[in-house]
Amino acid sequence: MHTVAVLALATVVPFDLSTPIEVFTRVTLPGGRPAYRVRVCAAEPFVDAGAFTVRAHWGLAELAGADTIVLPGCTDLATPVPDDVLTALRKAAADGTRIASICSGAFILAATGLLDGLRATTHWLAAPALAAGHPEIEVDPDVLYVDNGQLLTSAGAAAGLDLCLHLVRRDHGSAVAAQAARLSVMPLEREGGQAQFIVGDRYPTPRGSALEPVLRWMDDNAERDLTLEDIAARANTSTRTLNRRFREQTGTTPLRWLLRARIRRAQYLLESTTHPVDRIARQVGFGSPTAFRDQFKRVVGTSPGAYRSAFRGSGP
Incomplete structure (x- = not known):
């Protein structure tokens, strides 16, 4: 029988802890x-889980x-992972044990190296912090999960x-x-494949970063046909240094950040207006409705129409 060890650390997220227990104990x-x-x-x-x-x-x-070891998320990302936990995880990985993290549990796994x-x-809101704290990791905030094998x-x-x-x-x-x-x-596979729904007012930005002014400028001008050279000029640097x-500092490239800013604006319009999709495509800076639909589905994981049906409230 396959043994799954769920690791509980201080201030563990209750739902993250219960999820693997609920799923794996019911599998027959x-x-x-x-x-x-x-x-x-x-x-x-004894471990404090808040509630x-x-x-x-x-x-x-x-x-x-x-x-298999499952690492649930913890509510305090600043709390250092105990050395004995890191040692145990590294030893388990060296012995071939599979290790999976849920949400901010990625920070525990990242701390092992x-x-x-x-x-x-990880959760899209925590992705910039993971990328900033661990630049050697390629952080992808656009997916539901990443499978590297072990x-x-x-x-x-x-x-x-x-x-x-x-x-x-598997x-x-x-x-x-x-x-x-x-x-x-x-569903065994949710509609939208492995893409996260991006929520929030804007793409998360690293507070106090030297890039923050240009990030806000990009967000305010996302509907313009901005090039990498335009962004570098605004940041007063070369394109190579900008990349x-x-x-x-953000875990992504300037043009990918700009794409997500446009998609986030499109999500807001889909949620809060009845504007046709073609009009929204123009409003958020896409050259054509087809390009908008393709990029929206690639980033969000579903079509603009399906997203509107799922998330639009009773507003105007």
Whole structure:
């Protein structure tokens, strides 16, 4: 039987902790046999989860015997990961154990150094902080999860469900995973593939960054046909230096940041107006409605029309 160890650290996010427990304890194989044995592990017997306290029956030593380790998110990203936890995770990875993170659990995995040189994701709101703190990681804020084989990361709390179902499918095939999805009242693959829905007023910007003025200028002028040279001139630097600074401080490129600013503006218009999609395409700076639809679906994971149907309120 496959053993899943769920690691609980201080100020663990309750939903992130319960997600793998709920998913993996319900998975059954043909004949009704359980597919997974789940263990909640912690450095201390009791862990504060905010709304409740977790009693962990297993310590860090249990990680060594697990086939998969799941790292739930923590509410305080500034809290250092204890050295004994980092040591246990590195040892488990060296022994071939699969490690997956949910939401801000990516910061725990990043602290081990195991993600260096790899692509990873986390909640879109925390992505700039992950990229700034770990520039050696290619942070992709546009996906629900990233599968690097042994190491996997997922986005927000709901994306943790997608990741757990993906692991079940990897381990036992689509039929078993589909049954697990039905028990979780989830589609095995959500509409939108692996793309996150970007929410919030604007793409997150690093507070106090030297790039902040140009980022705000780009956001205010997203509808213009801006080139990399235009942005570099505004920042009073070369295009090469601009690209380097963007990757260091935002985890992406200037033109990709601009694309997301345009998409975010389009989302707002889709949510709050009845403007036709073709008009919105022009308003947010796309050369053609076709290009807008293609880029919107690539970034958001669904069509503008489907997004409007899902998210438009009862406003004007």
